Amino acid sequence: MTSDAALAQLLDSLAAAQERERLAAAQLVEVRRLQACGEADDEHDPEGVPASFEWSKAAALLEAAQAERAAIEAAVRRARLGAYGICARCGRPIDPRRLAARPAATLCIDCAQRA
Numbered sequence: 298m299t300s301d302a303a304l305a306q307l308l309d310s311l312a313a314a315q316e317r318e319r320l321a322a323a324q325l326v327e328v329r330r331l332q333a334c335g336e337a338d339d340e341h342d343p344e345g346v347p348a349s350f351e352w353s354k355a356a357a358l359l360e361a362a363q364a365e366r367a368a369i370e371a372a373v374r375r376a377r378l379g380a381y382g383i384c385a386r387c388g389r390p391i392d393p394r395r396l397a398a399r400p401a402a403t404l405c406i407d408c409a410q411r412a
């Protein structure tokens with residue numbers, strides 16, 4: 298894969314990650330709105346899912362989406378420096394199949410297994 302192709306693929310992944318982050322943030326706002334108007338009041342609905350559970354689930358989703366977006370941004374920076382796909386520990390090229398599955402990977406499979 299050429300570095301231009303890698304960069305284009307990373308930018309696609311970045312757009313997808315940003316979209317997931319936007320959706321997770323919107324979901325968190327919705328949970329907060331329901332809590333604010335009492336619709337998700339777990340005290341009065343023993344059968345319902347507790348609002349606090351919905352809240353922590355949405356917050357965890359947003360956190361994961363933000364971390365993923367940040368990792369892909371870092372990969373975009375490495376690609377622009379021409380260092381994308383190079384293991385940060387041993388300096389050898391990372392297997393393209395690994396990069397296809399995990400575009401933000403910074404370690405080759407050997408180093409990742411030793412980490």
Ligand SMILES: [Zn+2]
Binds near residue numbers: 408
């Ligand atoms: Zn390595």
